[in-house]
Amino acid sequence: MMSVLNQHLGVIKIALRRMFTSPLAGVLNVLVIGIALSLPAGMYVLLKNTQNLVAQLSGSPQISLFLMMETTRDDVEQLRNQLARHEGIRGIEFISRAAALEQLGENSGLDDVIAGLEDNPLPDAFVISPAAIDARSLEELRNELQQLPGVELAQLDSAWAYKLEAILEFARVAVLVLASLLSLGLIAITFNTIRLQILTQRDEIQISRLIGATDAFIRRPFMYFGALQGLFGGIAAWLIIAMGLQLLKQPLATLSQLYSSTFTLQALSLSDSLSLLLFSVYLGWLGAWLSVARHLSQTEPR
Amino acid sequence: MIAFNQVSKRYPDGYEALKQVSFELAKGEMAFLSGHSGAGKSTLLKLIAAIERPTSGSVLVNNQNVSVLKKGALPYLRRNIGLIFQDHKLLFDRNVFDNVLLPLQICGFDHRESGKRVRAALDKVGLLNREKSNPIALSGGEQQRLCIARAIVNRPSILLADEPTGNLDAEYAQEIMAIFNSFHQVGVTLLISTHDAEMLRNSHVRVIALKHGEIQLPASNPQSPDTTGTGQT
Numbered sequence: 001m002m003s004v005l006n007q008h009l010g011v012i013k014i015a016l017r018r019m020f021t022s023p024l025a026g027v028l029n030v031l032v033i034g035i036a037l038s039l040p041a042g043m044y045v046l047l048k049n050t051q052n053l054v055a056q057l058s059g060s061p062q063i064s065l066f067l068m069m070e071t072t073r074d075d076v077e078q079l080r081n082q083l084a085r086h087e088g089i090r091g092i093e094f095i096s097r098a099a100a101l102e103q104l105g106e107n108s109g110l111d112d113v114i115a116g117l118e119d120n121p122l123p124d125a126f127v128i129s130p131a132a133i134d135a136r137s138l139e140e141l142r143n144e145l146q147q148l149p150g151v152e153l154a155q156l157d158s159a160w161a162y163k164l165e166a167i168l169e170f171a172r173v174a175v176l177v178l179a180s181l182l183s184l185g186l187i188a189i190t191f192n193t194i195r196l197q198i199l200t201q202r203d204e205i206q207i208s209r210l211i212g213a214t215d216a217f218i219r220r221p222f223m224y225f226g227a228l229q230g231l232f233g234g235i236a237a238w239l240i241i242a243m244g245l246q247l248l249k250q251p252l253a254t255l256s257q258l259y260s261s262t263f264t265l266q267a268l269s270l271s272d273s274l275s276l277l278l279f280s281v282y283l284g285w286l287g288a289w290l291s292v293a294r295h296l297s298q299t300e301p302r
Numbered sequence: 303m304i305a306f307n308q309v310s311k312r313y314p315d316g317y318e319a320l321k322q323v324s325f326e327l328a329k330g331e332m333a334f335l336s337g338h339s340g341a342g343k344s345t346l347l348k349l350i351a352a353i354e355r356p357t358s359g360s361v362l363v364n365n366q367n368v369s370v371l372k373k374g375a376l377p378y379l380r381r382n383i384g385l386i387f388q389d390h391k392l393l394f395d396r397n398v399f400d401n402v403l404l405p406l407q408i409c410g411f412d413h414r415e416s417g418k419r420v421r422a423a424l425d426k427v428g429l430l431n432r433e434k435s436n437p438i439a440l441s442g443g444e445q446q447r448l449c450i451a452r453a454i455v456n457r458p459s460i461l462l463a464d465e466p467t468g469n470l471d472a473e474y475a476q477e478i479m480a481i482f483n484s485f486h487q488v489g490v491t492l493l494i495s496t497h498d499a500e501m502l503r504n505s506h507v508r509v510i511a512l513k514h515g516e517i518q519l520p521a522s523n524p525q526s527p528d529t530t531g532t533g534q535t
Contacts, residue, residue, distance in 0.1 A: 212381035
């Protein structure tokens with residue numbers, strides 16, 4: 001057991017030494033992998049942040065129910081009872097036209113203008129908190145409420161958020177496509193790096209086979225090389241993303257202050273970081289495996 | 303230990319390297335494989351180590367038919383066979399010690415044990431004082447001895463040598479033969495290919511003579527001058 005462990009440690013040392021025999025090439029490879037990975041991963045981070053922001057802003061969606069101007073107190077009471085019994089509705093709040101006008105005055109600073117109005121142009125309104133908050137049931141509820149007698153307009157307050165979410169879903173797929181393409185690129189990079197290494201190690205491979213090396217033994221240093229290169233590439237990608245977020249932090253803080261919001265960028269979470277590294281290691285490993293397998297099958301004795 | 307039964311080998315280009323070759327080599331026996339260049343000596347040795355597969359017939363090594371061995375079993379067959387090449391096949395990116403260490407690394411020996419074994423093997427071929435040198439700094443004879451050290455460090459029961467003295471002058475060749483004789487004495491089965499008539503005449507070892515891919519006669523009489531061909535003097 002000890003000896004197997006030692007053997008693997010020895011192979012890792014060899015792989016590391018090979019990586020740093022030509023430091024420039026090694027570093028460039030790692031950098032290429034890092035940049036290629038940081039693009040989709042960075043976009044993923046921004047996407048996730050935007051999603052958070054949308055969730056924060058849209059919070060709990062509401063439907064505003066504006067009543068017709070000629071609605072009477074009785075009508076309002078009847079409607080209130082009807083709404084209270086509705087299963088799809090979690091809470092209702094009535095805002096009378098007088099209260100609405102007062103609120104408008106406070107919020108907009110248009111007190112003087114409002115005071116000059118002959119009569120109140122605002123209708124009575126209910127603000128409704130729906131029970132289900134997915135886009136489809138919200139839309140259904142809105143349509144249903146629109147049909148109620150005495151209702152002038154039922155308006156979904158967070159409709160924009162759902163549209164944005166749809167756009168984000170589109171972006172998510174785009175990131176996925178980009179990630180797949182760049183992953184293939186990474187496999188190709190590792191494949192080629194290992195191929196060049198195999199060419200310089202041709203004699204050693206041939207002799208090792210002649211004196212009883214298994215394919216696994218021959219493969220091992222190359223696989224470790226691919227995996228380590230992937231690991232370093234993953235770390236580079238992580239650093240690039242971390243630096244990018246750091247650079248964005250200040251301008252974003254200024255921006256969110258202007259919107260009197262306290263939104264801050266979330267960096268890659270621990271599990272996301274681990275996934276990034278593992279994925280990168282896996283891609284390097286796979287590229288190396290493919291490359292060695294190709295060489296071994298090509299040099300198979302007849 | 304080694305048995306050929308009606309073995310033929312035809313290469314994809316149609317060249318027939320071996321035709322209906324049959325012979326046996328007992329455990330612990332030592333034999334020369336003689337013949338002009340192109341007679342099929344190298345092919346025959348390669349068939350034993352399953353570096354190539356016969357077109358027909360069977361090759362038994364240790365009662366195992368190596369011509370039908372699965373790919374995954376080949377490494378374990380080869381670990382029991384020490385191969386000595388005419389062109390040495392040394393690795394010049396590492397020193398003498400590490401060249402001999404390679405077979406032990408492949409078998410997964412632990413560090414301390416393999417160090418001892420490497421030095422023992424180098425001692426046997428008289429290269430112990432050169433362990434830190436690069437093989438490129440060694441003479442032709444020393445390189446051949448290094449190749450032998452690498453072949454025996456595993457303590458294989460079979461040694462196959464392809465023209466081990468081919469490029470060496472007589473004095474070096476004598477040294478190499480002395481080393482082979484010492485392995486023979488400890489019970490290793492040896493098959494040594496050569497076209498060196500001098501060497502064949504001076505030893506009392508069985509000779510298997512090949513001519514155009516066919517065995518001439520499995521002569522056990524070392525005096526028979528059937529060494530055919532390129533007659534070196």
